[in-house]
Amino acid sequence: MMTLRQRYLELIKSAVLNELYPELEAQLLYTVLCTAHEQPVDLELFWQAREDVSLRDAITQAKRNGETIHLRLAPGHVRRNQPDLRNYTEYAHSMVGRRRLDHLQQCVEQILTDNIPGDLLEAGVWRGGCCMLLRAVLAAHEVHDRVVWAADSFAGVPKSSHASDLDYPLDASILPVLSVDQETVENIMRRYHLLDDQMRFLPGWFEQSLQHAEIGQLALLRIDADLYSSTDAVLQALYHKLQPGGWIIIDDYGILPPCREAVDAFRQQHNIHTALQPIDDHAVAWRKQAG
Ligand SMILES: C[S@@+](CC[C@H](N)C(=O)[O-])C[C@H]1O[C@@H](n2cnc3c(N)ncnc32)[C@H](O)[C@@H]1O
Structure with missing residues (x-):
């Protein structure tokens, strides 16, 4: 039951x-x-x-x-x-599919069970579906001392500038469907009764918005940013804030070579050898080890 x-x-x-x-x-x-x-x-x-x-x-x-x-x-x-x-x-509020949403819920519930400290952050929000699930899990478990950070340009993917991204032009002039403004996202969240002071917004390009943002410890970092430049910007700015036992999820690792390249390079530079766990054909995750 x-x-x-x-x-x-x-x-x-x-x-x-x-x-x-x-x-x-x-x-x-x-x-x-x-x-x-x-x-x-x-x-x-x-x-x-x-x-x-x-x-x-x-x-x-x-x-x-x-x-x-x-x-x-x-x-x-x-x-x-x-x-x-x-x-x-x-016609949906997230494009990630059922398997990734189920996995996202499991990660947060494991974080709560294991008392891993920190907030939950998604970089690459689109219509806000994953952020809403994160907020809903906190609400369902009556957690009041953590927030969900929703980081996005709210203007789509930037124009490709990094060499690895040149074959993947996804900016708003080419894929306007990826450009959803903050007011629209807030309105969607309001419909679900999930817009409150435990939902925080970080508008702007990751390359500028994340480095000095007032984000403390993170227990979960979900990166859904398509490009090498965007994925790398998030990893460089936030990975050190992820606490041991926290989850990092990379949405596009399996389908977008620039994203995979950025993650592989970052893991190599930082001697991260924890095995990647596949979630489905698109996404992978790993749990940060102590040290
Ligand atoms: C594939 S969508 C995210 C899908 C979403 N997670 C979901 O649940 O459906 C990619 C998002 O990343 C954002 N994005 C990509 N690169 C960015 C960057 N460098 N700075 C800010 N936002 C970026 C886009 O605006 C877009 O909303």
Whole structure:
């Protein structure tokens, strides 16, 4: 039997990933596909989409792993090839997927059980879903002496400047979906009743905003910043604040080579040999050792 706390946290994760209304999302996906293929929306197919197993399966799979939807459309839906859509992200408050949210919750609960001191910080917030889960776990365990830090430009990814990032132009002129302003994030958090004085914002480019920020000890550091330059800036500014026994999570290690390169270089420079634990195909984590 699930406790009330478990039920609350499950509901938060489902809401963040928009898992509660798969029928609506299937209909949205159908209309987006029609638009992408310059096809008119057929009202009969629009209503059938609610029960379309292939659409629902594609959405569920993408939400589980935090990945792009791979569609196998039933004949009649669209006539041309499928486009590569990021639909699941368009309708959710986090793009990280279920496995990474479950793991994030487990990390915080382990930190609380083991009394690892410090706050929780995410660098690379987007619509704020992971920060909301962090805040919700603190609330569910009635923790009042830790805060969640939400660090972001709130203007998307910077233009590539580091040599390793040049093949990965992700800035707002190319990927505007990654640019979410702070007011929008705050409004989303308010809807969940998770915006209060235990949620703190650190706006600005990591390269400038983190070095002198008034952040004390950290028990959890979640980096979701895509690029070499962004990932490196966070590691250089904050890793020394992570307490022994604290968790560091690198969201893009498995899929973005510049991020992986930055992490490998940092670990080498700082003689960090703790094994990386894979969470899914995208993300890895390790627990900081003493010394
Ligand atoms: C992939 S999104 C984060 C996804 C989010 N964690 C979630 O749960 O869905 C990457 C975020 O990193 C931010 N970002 C990347 N590089 C940055 C930098 N150098 N300074 C500030 N923000 C940065 C972007 O604005 C964007 O919101």
